[in-house]
Amino acid sequence: MPAALMIQGAGSNVGKSMIVAGLCRAFARKGLRVAPFKPQNMSNNAAVTADGGEIGRAQALQALACGREPLTDMNPVLLKPETDSGAQVIVQGRRLATVRARDYASLKPQLLAAVMESFARLRAGADLVVVEGAGSPAEINLRAGDIANMGFARAARLPVLLVGDIDRGGVIAQIVGTRIVLDPEDRALIRGFIVNKFRGDPALFAEGYRMIESRSGWRGYGLLPWFADARKLPAEDSLDMAASGEGSGLRIVCPALSRIANFDDLDPLRLEPGIRFDMILPGAPLPGDADLVILPGTKSTRGDLDFLRAQGWDIDIAAHVRRGGAVLGLCGGYQMLGRRIHDPDGLEGPPGEMPGLGLLDVATLMRPEKRLARVTATHAATGTALDGYEIHLGHTD
Structure with missing residues (x-):
């Protein structure tokens, strides 16, 4: 054997x-x-x-x-x-x-x-x-x-x-x-x-x-x-993600959502020389000098949107946008940026719907079928072949 x-x-x-x-x-x-x-x-x-x-x-x-x-x-x-x-x-x-x-x-x-x-x-x-x-x-x-x-x-x-x-x-x-x-x-x-x-x-x-x-x-x-x-290398726990330290270039911050998912998507930014990358822990405000706020993936979009609001991060994000700052949403973070999130079957908690942050003119409907796919692409500038995967629940229009 x-x-x-x-x-x-x-x-x-x-x-x-x-x-x-x-x-x-x-x-x-x-x-x-x-x-x-x-x-x-x-x-x-x-x-x-x-x-x-x-x-x-x-x-x-x-x-x-x-x-x-x-x-x-x-x-x-x-x-x-x-x-x-x-x-x-x-x-x-x-x-x-x-x-x-x-x-x-x-x-x-x-x-x-x-x-x-x-x-x-x-x-x-x-x-x-x-x-x-x-x-x-x-x-x-x-x-x-x-x-x-x-x-x-x-x-x-x-x-x-x-x-x-x-x-x-x-x-x-x-x-x-x-x-x-x-x-x-x-x-x-x-x-x-x-x-x-x-x-x-x-x-x-x-x-x-x-x-x-x-x-x-x-x-x-x-x-x-x-x-x-x-x-x-990819960490198992988001709290294991060390900040990238002081950098003279772009400052990127990411709020540590309670059900953050696939946060290793952020590793290339965290490891890029000259970039200052910080995970912002619950209870702390999003820094006013950030150039980019990233809303990461989450296992519970509505639950973590409630969590985000409970920290006051929605107010910080709105102020950041008014100052001309950029916001990037990944997966569930992208769904949060829309106008509404509908979950009629209660796939991520009690059935219902809730307003999003209203920064994008989109709405998300949670569906039972989860999207699991391997994907390939080519980097346009260099011709480098890329491969990855897609995991998400919900359809966004």
Whole structure:
């Protein structure tokens, strides 16, 4: 049977996605047919696959690291939060339902079957599958019916490496504490640990590393250095988007909507030399000296339009336009710029309609059919071939 390995984290945001991408690239360079896999992801950053569905953006990046096209089997369950207590459930690339968090557990037996089916298909076409967990197995209150961490590892009988994050502090407690709270059968699946995001002289942590080994009983598989260039790759969380710093050219700002989606669309601007790019967090006004305000994509256009107004950003945008400033809307942000948004079927919340910002003479009707498409284009000035994808719900006239 082809080999498989699972990377789990001692907490969220410890660097699992980047480590999986790195392992995928390293093994692919050795000539192996490698595939990434994440049983369950929660993210509003999604990509369209070669087989016409959608998966988490991180798994699309990992597929790129493997040198292969992204497939829906690489992330069979994707949860896209729409409200504080509910999410759209994407199964094998297609929308299954929108459920409240407390009702999601009842779906898990059905979802585990789809997860195992996708994993088997992916494994059959690879020499190695590198699997990424979600959150942490230490969240034992979520262990019953789990399909994302130890529940999947046990069902698939996979060895696990546990990743701790030294940058946030307390890495000894992260890893040793995880061992303490796991039940014996889950604990037995862990073969060792990795300490990630280390800065400075590794010799200074030699004693701490030995303490983790002795107190956990697990073998250490390495101390990974801080990787500054990770900021150039798509982030899972919009709060991970660092500002581009001071620039002498254009100043671009983007309000951090509560359900912001596919914010990595903004990476080329954030990384462009000479541009100052800032994500504006809730509670802060949009800067008066901005040249361009970008309204990003969102998983809930009406919900985030309410959120935008609650921050007073609609007033800031109106003042910005009066001063001659430019506004650019992407996807849901574009829909917000129109006169009205209609959602008669309640696809993104309670059925109804609401006024937009009125900056464009357009109106949007939410329809059940989601547009998922791969697209190609040519850059007119240079003839460079471009490819990308389109994901959106709603029709704008």
